[in-house]
Amino acid sequence: DAGVIQSPRHEVTEMGQEVTLRCKPISGHNSLFWYRQTMMRGLELLIYFNNNVPIDDSGMPEDRFSAKMPNASFSTLKIQPSEPRDSAVYFCASSHRSLQGRNINIQYFGAGTRLSVL
Amino acid sequence: KQEVTQIPAALSVPEGENLVLNCSFTDSAIYNLQWFRQDPGKGLTSLLLIQSSQREQTSGRLNASLDKSSGRSTLYIAASQPGDSATYLCAVRPDSSYKLIFGSGTRLLVRP
Numbered sequence: 001d002a003g004v005i006q007s008p009r010h011e012v013t014e015m016g017q018e019v020t021l022r023c024k025p026i027s028g029h030n031s032l033f034w035y036r037q038t039m040m041r042g043l044e045l046l047i048y049f050n051n052n053v054p055i056d057d058s059g060m061p062e063d064r065f066s067a068k069m070p071n072a073s074f075s076t077l078k079i080q081p082s083e084p085r086d087s088a089v090y091f092c093a094s095s096h097r098s099l100q101g102r103n104i105n106i107q108y109f110g111a112g113t114r115l116s117v118l
Numbered sequence: 119k120q121e122v123t124q125i126p127a128a129l130s131v132p133e134g135e136n137l138v139l140n141c142s143f144t145d146s147a148i149y150n151l152q153w154f155r156q157d158p159g160k161g162l163t164s165l166l167l168i169q170s171s172q173r174e175q176t177s178g179r180l181n182a183s184l185d186k187s188s189g190r191s192t193l194y195i196a197a198s199q200p201g202d203s204a205t206y207l208c209a210v211r212p213d214s215s216y217k218l219i220f221g222s223g224t225r226l227l228v229r230p
Contacts, residue, residue, distance in 0.1 A: 109161035
């Protein structure tokens with residue numbers, strides 16, 4: 001398996017522009033996570049999907065952030081409008097949650113998207 | 119609120135040395151604990167996962183221990199190599215939660 005695939009790897013944009021980050025989870029995984037990593041705050045969970053449904057978006061910083069998962073093999077994280085303080089590395093991770101509800105829980109991370117908002 | 123702390127923040131050792139990385143957490147009610155490795159410009163790779171009922175896990179030169187009652191975990195790396203240079207993060211999964219709470223990491227440099 002190719003693992004979790006994120007694109008683009010690097011994104012440089014100007015303040016006010018819309019940014020869309022993409023993620024393809026590992027085939028067969030039914031849980032997907034978006035994280036943000038900064039020097040100041042470390043790794044923070046932004047949103048969690050299970051079976052394509054957003055379960056917890058309490059980590060999404062503001063209304064400028066939105067995430068979708070239209071199908072089991074694709075998710076997007078959108079920032080509109082972007083601001084310099086959104087500069088960070090954004091990671092997507094996926095895992096498999098058993099039908100019995102016990103989460104196997106090993107999360108597999110993508111390589112991340114390094115976002116710079118000027 | 120669960121908080122995860124890793125000490126030291128950075129560590130530099132000569133090749134061949136055995137070393138210990140520390141992780142502490144404030145709430146002992148955890149489901150499991152994971153150690154990850156992060157290389158510069160790359161994502162996280164899961165190294166070891168310890169369930170709350172376990173005391174330790176081993177993989178090759180790595181050994182992770184868990185003491186829930188004291189809120190501590192250690193990652194032991196035997197016979198360190200330059201290729202072990204990376205940032206090591208520990209993450210706790212609270213009971214009945216899918217979330218991982220991460221520490222800030224220990225940046226390890228193994229000098230040839």
